[in-house]
Amino acid sequence: MSQVPLEAMLQARSVWNPEHARLREAAVEYAAHSWGVLPGTGCDGTRYLLGHTGDPAPGLVPVLRGARTLRDPRQVWHWWSLAPYSILARAAEQFTVLHLPVWLATEALARHSRGTPLCPAIVGPSGAALVITPDVEPPEGVPNLAVAQPGELIPLPPTRTLAGSITWHVTPEQAGWYPGQAEDVYDAVITAVAEGGYRAHRDSDRDRRATPRRRNPDEVPYGSHR
Structure with a gap:
């Protein structure tokens, strides 16, 4: 993955929709301040979805089962660029x-x-x-x-x-x-x-x-x- 400057990450806007952009920006901001985060299932208002596949999910749960929370802003930027994941902390x-x-x-x-x-x-x-x-x-x-x-x-x-x-x-x-x-x-x-x-x-x-x-x-x- 290319090394995108942190400032550019925080200012970046998603090509999908504004809600996706807000989620990614917030997740990167948390990680930049050492708040560990996990990508979680997304919500379309009627159901929970895995996000990157669109498959239904059983609830608001982590996409990465058993994974450590992410604290590297660039890694977080990469993950939240894939889909409008919810943001979870432990x-x-x-x-x-x-x-x-x-x-x-x-x-x-x-x-x-x-x-x-x-x-x-x-x-x-x-x-x-x-x-x-x-x-x-x-x-x-x-x-x-x-x-x-x-x-x-x-x-x-x-x-x-x-x-x-x-x-x-x-x-x-x-x-x-x-x-x-x-x-x-x-x-x-x-x-x-x-x-x-x-x-x-x-x-x-x-x-x-x-x-x-x-x-x-x-x-x-x-x-x-x-």
Whole structure:
């Protein structure tokens, strides 16, 4: 493969379609900042596909079964040039994610409004996910919290799932490309709950947008052990 300058990769546009271009650009950007990524099955809005063959796939799963995550931007550029793959990361390599309702993520982030944001934050159709260091257990007694287990697959924006698209609420760039310190994030979450946020929003937990339902990766954009 020819040695394409990294800057040219980030600015390149796919000849297939804009969505493909965005996926490739994002995957290269992640790898350029040492975020390991895996190409995953694509989604056309009604089903998952292998991408390079167009064959149906059982869900949002890696195309390379058992492979190591990719960190070389040029290798990533090559893979995502083949097809509009989804972008997957493995929990506990560079970071993990804290799954929680959107309202609680928003309240916690608002309590750290000065300077660099508390952490990168993902929002999808079924909830939010805060990107944090994988070194501290989550607090007990806080409803609707779940931490991705080591090796769990984490879809990264702009991946699309059958439930809808995944986007950044706080981008990695805004957070300096660092995961949030788990203790600081947990403290912010506990404070948000203690100040009455849970009582004010508990009825909204019935809303799909506010409660992370992660048992079926075909419905929920935040995790898969498959």
